[in-house]
Amino acid sequence: MNLLYANDTAGSYPDSWYAATTPLAPPRAALRGDVRADVCVIGAGYTGLSAALHLAKAGRRVVVVEAQRVGFGASGRNGGQLGSGQRVEQPHLEAMLGQEDARKLWDLGQDAKALVKALIADHEIGCYLKPGIAWTAESASDVDDLHRYADHMGMHYDYPVDVLSSEDFAALCPSPAYKGGVVDWDAGHLHPLRYALGLAQAVEAAGGVIHENSAVAHVDHGTPATIRTQDGTLVADQVIFACNGYLGGLDGRVAARVMPINNFVAATAPLGDEAARVLTRDIAVSDGRFVVNYFRLSHDGRLLFGGGESYGYRFPSDIRTVIRKPMLQIFPHLADVPLDYAWGGTLAITMKRLPYLVRVAPNALSASGYSGHGVGTATHAGKLMADAIAGDSDGFDTMAAIPTVPFPGGPRMRSPLLALAMTWYSLRDRIGI
Known part of the structure; x- marks a missing residue:
């Protein structure tokens, strides 16, 4: 089964609050006939759009090919x-990689956050x-533990x-x-589909082509x-794979190490005065569960x-029921x-x-x-790949040096094995160990 079409109508955005509040x-036009480019980017999510934007601004002939619509995947649904830094917190990175490499990844993560803010400002x-x-x-x-983490970040990274x-x-x-927590005020939250479509407009304004x-x-x-x-053939000097969970069988080495999973989001009806019983400030929240719950208020009070x-x-057939249980x-x-609204x-x-960054061929x-x-x-990874094509591969090489291992069980067994592991961690969440 092809994930590109397993849960969605071909060529259409999901029925999400994001799509409902975005001018689409x-x-x-689809790619047709024979086309020549300097760089082909496969995938029009944050990774591919950022790569295409930076390449087009550098004068490269760049063509993006997207199986569905711009921001169709996780980039338009998340x-x-x-967030700041990497998905793994700094103390764990230090234990995994050592202080020096952990610091490099922190700095790259901070660059990523700054890049998103700059792109939003520069392209309005x-x-x-x-x-x-x-x-x-x-x-x-x-x-x-969270308070100790805050102390660690202030002491070792000068980060409040x-x-x-x-x-x-x-x-x-x-x-x-x-029972308590921490707030990272330099992190932030945004409308993800509007961000993706804004990047696409910037790509085209810089001379890039999107199919x-x-x-x-x-x-x-x-x-x-x-x-x-x-319907077409594209010949390119360089290729960027920016497919994330929708890679399919395009590259076996990546597919062995990068596994697609599904996550779900719902939007309530507008809350009115009840919004103050959810959040009293316009911030986003993530909890400490292994399978994280995350939430925020929308600009229209949902x-x-x-x-x-x-x-x-x-x-699942009833996403609302899946979401309602942890929400309540x-x-x-x-x-x-x-x-x-409820969508996956x-x-x-x-x-x-x-993240897994890799050179899959001498020019890919x-x-x-x-x-x-x-x-x-993802936004930053796109830039790092564009930089590497331009001859500056330091950032890409640093991310590519992160140790990676394939999922056990191969393509057939990795999902059942992961489901068993997640069931165990969910049980730990429920019983508080």
Whole structure:
């Protein structure tokens, strides 16, 4: 089964609140006939659009081929959180890689966050970027861990993270589930689909070409490479794979290390005065569970709540029920509030929850596996690949040096094995160990 079409109508955005609140242009023309380019970018999410933008601004003839629509995948469906650093926290990175390499990854993560903010400002992308992400936990010991993390970041990275007591956090997020937490005010949140479409407009303004509804069937690695779609052939000197969870069988080495999973988001009806019983400030929140719950208020006063994961191809038949259960654990007073929108999305994870950047051929680069940290990391990965093509590969090489391992079990067994592991971690969440 092809993930590109397993849960969605070909050529159409999902029925999400994001799509409902975004001016959607008509589909761009599909690739037809024979086309020549300096660089072919496969995928029009954050990774591919950022790569194409930076390449086009550098004067390269760049063509983007997208199987569906711009921002169709995780880039247009995610929780909209622009986090700091990497998906893995710094103390864990230090234990995994050592202080020096962990610091390099922190600095690259900070560059990623700054890049997103700069692109939004420079190209006047109206995606409602706002500051602040709070991290919280449901036990006193987990709150202590967060406070120690804040101390660590201030002492070793000179990075301020606000520490909140149980009372302070309740004043910010009046949920009975939470016992305290921290706030990273330099992180932020945004409307992800509007951000993706703004990047696409910037690509085209810089001279890049985007073809939608142009699924790649095969890539012949040569000098130059040949990229074949159903209706056209593109010959390019360089290729960038920016497919993330939708890579399919285009590259076996990447597919062994980057696994697609599904995550789900819902938007309530507008809350009116009840919004103050969810959040008293316009920030995003993520909790401390292994399968993270995350939420924020929309610009029109809805609760956007995300959580739950699945590891097969298909989304569940009733996404609202999947989302409502954890949402009511956090906000039981919303039991009678309708969920106006509920949608799923396919992201991609790696074993270590760190992105996988790799040179898949002498003239082909790939970046994927952002593990829920993709708003900044994917945007930055696109730039790093563009920089590498231009001759500056330092950032790409640093990210590519992160140790990666294939998922156990191969393509057939990795989903069932991961589902078993996630069931165990979900049980730990429920019983508090």
